[in-house]
Amino acid sequence: MRNIQNIAVVFAGLFVYCEGTISSRCLRCICEVESGCKAIGCNWDVNSESCGYYQIKQNYWIDCKRPGSSLSWCGDNSTCSTNCVKNYMSRYIKSNGCTANCESYARMHNGGPKACDPNHYMHGRTNNYWRKVQAKGCNSSS
DSSP: OHHHHHHHHHHHHHHHHHTTOOOHHHHHHHHHHHHSSSOOOEEEETTEEEETTTTEEHHHHHHTTOOSSOHHHHHTOHHHHHHHHHHHHHHHTTTTTOOSSHHHHHHHHHHOTTTTSTTSHHHHHTHHHHHHHHHTTOOTTO
16 A cells, blocks of 8 residues: 555656646647757847847746756757756746646747736737647647
């Protein structure tokens, strides 16, 4: 009986850990939209620089806990930038009451932490971005 309880605890822990994490498929679609999934350096975009695979901006990098030696280094390092996106999504998905799915993650990536909320003004501003992510083969459940 004790072994069954231990197994149940492990599975419960895995569920809690996995709940709210962005899938590798969704990450890939966002990466494809942002850079063709290539290290493209930093480029001026909407009043600030966006860097690397996911075109991460300074405030986004700060919010994901400043991994790597700099924004530009992290942006062009696949592992660092992917971990940054994961950290950002984990930080904000539950605090805004949004569903943990690819659509919410894509909207947050493009429009900020509250863009996944259908009642927030940024949600509508991310419609075109979400269509681009869908065109790369993702849907809400990706």
